[in-house]
Amino acid sequence: MCIRDSSEAELERAYDLLNERKAENEKLNAQIENMRKDITNLKSKSKQLDGETSNLIKKVELLQREKQELEEDRDLSLIHISEPTRQAEISYAVFCLKKK
Numbered sequence: 001m002c003i004r005d006s007s008e009a010e011l012e013r014a015y016d017l018l019n020e021r022k023a024e025n026e027k028l029n030a031q032i033e034n035m036r037k038d039i040t041n042l043k044s045k046s047k048q049l050d051g052e053t054s055n056l057i058k059k060v061e062l063l064q065r066e067k068q069e070l071e072e073d074r075d076l077s078l079i080h081i082s083e084p085t086r087q088a089e090i091s092y093a094v095f096c097l098k099k100k
Helices: 008-073
Strands: 076-081 095-099
Touching: none
Parallel strands: none
Antiparallel strands: 076 095
């Protein structure tokens, strides 16, 4: 059957189907574009989270070192405190510490 032999109703139906497919294709293209934008946003957030994670790891390492230093400081005992001076504007005292 040739196109010129088709009835006008069949041609209109084919044209309608073509338009429906075009509309579906446009919707799919829009969804694909939105997904691409979402992926770009997720990649950006992932990089940001990687940076934050790296900063948190550094902070944890710093806190662990500080904790270790404090624990080492506990090995000290106070053996003497001198009397504070009161003769000048600035007063000071001397603390003597000894490792346990």
